Amino acid sequence: MDLTTQNIPDTVTSISQAAELTGLTEDTIRYYERIGLLPYADRKPNGHRHYSKDQILGIRFLMRLKATGMTLEQMRHYLELTRQGDGTLSERYTILEAHNDTIAHEIARLQETQEVIRYKLRHFRELAENPNTDAYDCEEPGSSGQ
Amino acid sequence: MDLTTQNIPDTVTSISQAAELTGLTEDTIRYYERIGLLPYADRKPNGHRHYSKDQILGIRFLMRLKATGMTLEQMRHYLELTRQGDGTLSERYTILEAHNDTIAHEIARLQETQEVIRYKLRHFRELAENPNTDAYDCEEPGSSGQ
DNA sequence: TTACTACTTGGAGTATGCTCAAAGTCAAGT
């Protein structure tokens, strides 16, 4: 099931459920708490962590940032600003805007590479149809493709 | 200057020029050779590496694969197939096709995240225009945004 | 009471991908 649409119980979740709902491992969640990426989680009377629905959504958002190239340290900084409240709204705005631009550039680069790969695939198909007889058909390295 | 359009001298290049033309450092190029990602480069009589134009183009292609998420080990495997000649064409085709699909999924995910970020930016603008008076305005974690 | 399961903490180890430093070679310039 797709994580982003998997629905989250309103009741508080354990670390194992949190792991399932976020796609992380329990170890990774504990690790994130240790390095200050996630705040010290509430504990049940027996000491076990528990998470609210909002916290799970928060982690999912973070995982989106991570999946789009943000480092743990950058996320940690962003979250620190969040904890500081509304006074940091404009700085957070700037960060997210910059990250959005980063993503735009990344998409452009991926599309460029898709074109290069498609060019190469086309070249391979031609070779297969029409096996080449000339001695020089360099591939990487050195390749003919950019 | 953009690396992919920067033109490459026809004459053989030194490692420092190769570094400049590929965006890698000299250390990284030597490291790649060490781990078998690049073949043992030709040496000049004094032992210095030299690279042909085609080799530079090959490295650039590799860097595209890397920039789009392929690991060094996967690239090493691909290049090994290349060295084995035309008999591996169909396997290489499959690899590149699969990588192209990976890129397509990656683009989709990036675009999804852009939407989430834009939603959040819009939310921030609303907050700035119309500072909120209610006590509960959670941000990550736990956040209101997906 | 014993066993089992789900957690806890703290610390060590691992994978990937570089990055740097030490010591040496070679050729050109003064």
Place this chain on the structure above:
DNA sequence: ACTTGACTTTGAGCATACTCCAAGTAGTAA
């Protein structure tokens, strides 16, 4: 002859992000 600069090799070290393990606790079930 000596210095400078661009390289060489080998090996160690580092940053990021986990991942695993050992030892312990708390609650439940037989």
